[in-house]
Amino acid sequence: MLAKNQLKDTTIPKDTAALRNALGSFATGVTIITTLGKKGQKVGMTANSFTSVSLDPALVLWSIGRDSNCFDDFISAEAFAVHVLASNQQELSNRFASTGSDRFAELECPEGLLGIPLLPECNVCFQCTIENQYDGGDHVILVGKVHDFMDNGHKPLIFHRGDYASL
Numbered sequence: 666m667l668a669k670n671q672l673k674d675t676t677i678p679k680d681t682a683a684l685r686n687a688l689g690s691f692a693t694g695v696t697i698i699t700t701l702g703k704k705g706q707k708v709g710m711t712a713n714s715f716t717s718v719s720l721d722p723a724l725v726l727w728s729i730g731r732d733s734n735c736f737d738d739f740i741s742a743e744a745f746a747v748h749v750l751a752s753n754q755q756e757l758s759n760r761f762a763s764t765g766s767d768r769f770a771e772l773e774c775p776e777g778l779l780g781i782p783l784l785p786e787c788n789v790c791f792q793c794t795i796e797n798q799y800d801g802g803d804h805v806i807l808v809g810k811v812h813d814f815m816d817n818g819h820k821p822l823i824f825h826r827g828d829y830a831s832l
Contacts, residue, residue: 702738711762723811728804749789751819752831
């Protein structure tokens with residue numbers, strides 16, 4: 666076993682494709698995060714970096730890549746919603762994972778906390794205000810305080826090793 670003082674910055678894995686594949690072996694749920702952008706526009710993206718942090722206070726987190734096309738909008742937002750997708754919502758996940766199109770086209774989205782758009786018919790939705798932001802290397806970790814949630818009790822959409830699955 667290496668002692669801590671023997672570790673160097675050169676221990677960073679060099680094969681990032683293999684590292685991504687190994688990290689993908691951890692099955693996760695699929696979420697879409699929404700907010701209002703800097704110009705008041707609806708903003709959303711697919712993410713699987715979501716997790717719970719605390720029950721008291723109710724805190725959740727997710728991370729956004731610094732190279733994301735909606736990075737500035739989420740970093741400057743006051744609130745966001747986390748929509749945990751149901752097993753039949755793969756198309757919605759793909760829509761919000763793509764770039765270059767209006768992700769909200771033909772979706773009727775009621776307004777939630779501070780006007781954030783809420784997606785219809787999701788498995789679970791958490792409405793949050795930004796509690797903290799932390800540096801996470803090539804990502805920023807966003808911690809949100811949960812103010813409201815709803816749970817429809819559907820089976821979740823799952824992502825594992827680069828592909829969708831369900832229970």
